[in-house]
Amino acid sequence: SLTTVTTSVFVDKNLDNTLQYCYYIKSIGHYSLPGLVDPIVNYSQIACAIPKDVIAPCPPENAVVTNCDKVENTLKIWMSPEDSCYYDLEKYRIYYAPPGGQFSLLDSVNGNHADTVYYRHLNLENVVGCYFTEAVDSTGNVSGRSQKICVSYNACPRYELPNVFTPNGDGVNDKFVPINSLSNNPKATVDHVDMVIFNRWGKQVFHTKDPMINWDGRNIYTKAESPAGVYFYTCEVYFISSDGLKKYHLQGSVTLIR
Structure with a gap:
């Protein structure tokens, strides 16, 4: 038997919405008159039905890991094991808002209540942005939104x-580029720069808006190799944020060695 109850109501829980369930009742009782069969056993007719779920899943939990070199975000999505409304989870909907933009549906991924899902957000122009997720069960019930999680330029x-x-052409430090640019793509968080480099007489020899800078030591105007020595620069760095560009000022010197 499925179970034994002493009340007139029984609720069967944690059912699969795609399956048909059939039940019958075996009742046991007796009369107080002597000479009658005791106990008296009766069986009901068989009744079958397919459950219809109207309870939405709980909102998912989220975390995000940023890869600054590849300019991508990996979203980690899971359901809290303490929740009791996630048993027939089918998929997650992922929403994304770019810097200064509105949320829109980014993708849907299959999921279940037991496993953590990892979603890689690729082909980004930068890593700055916000995410939230929703859980959807097998009958289309949608959870509330998860907490919003954002990635900033920090x-x-x-x-x-x-x-x-x-x-000097040896393949090592041949260009003036940001520190750790091989493992940290500056374009992950920088929209553009305004870099100007001067020689010791204050004459401009190079300028660029490329966050990578990539100065090869040549005078941008004459195309001639600049002589070894100390050069001075001013650089306005424009970081991407959710509420517009943030300007950061750099100035200093760089020694060119041949």
């Missing part, structure tokens, strides 16, 4: 510049 290392480079 998710990546600081934008810093070296004080020396050696454009």
Whole structure:
């Protein structure tokens, strides 16, 4: 038997919405008159039905990991094991808002109550943005929104510049680029820069808006190799944020060694 009850109501829980369930009742009783069969056993007719779920899942839990080199975010989605409304979870809906933009549906991924889902958000222009998720069960009931989780420009290392480079063609430090640019793509959080480099006489030899800078030591106007020595720069760095660009000022010197 499924169970034994002493009341007139029984609720069967945690059912599969796609299956038909059939029941019958075996009742046991007796009369107080002597000479009658005791106990008296009766069986009901069989009744079958398919359950219709109207209870939405609980909102999911989220976390995000940022890869500044590849310019991508990985969203981690799971259901709290303490929740009791997640048993027939089928998928997650992922919503994304770019910097200064509105939320829209990014993707849907299959999921269940027992496993953590990892979603890689690829082909981003930058890593800054916000996410929330919803859980959907097998009958289409949708949970409330998860908590919003955002990635800011502080998710990546600081934008810093070296004080020396050696454009001698040996493949090592041949260009003036941000520190750790091989493992931290500055374009992950920087929209553009306004970089100007001067020689010791105050004459401009290079300028760019590329966050990578990529100065190879040549005078941008004459195309000639600049001589070894100390050069000075001013650089306005424009970081991407959810409420517009944030300007950060850098100035300093770099030694060119040949």
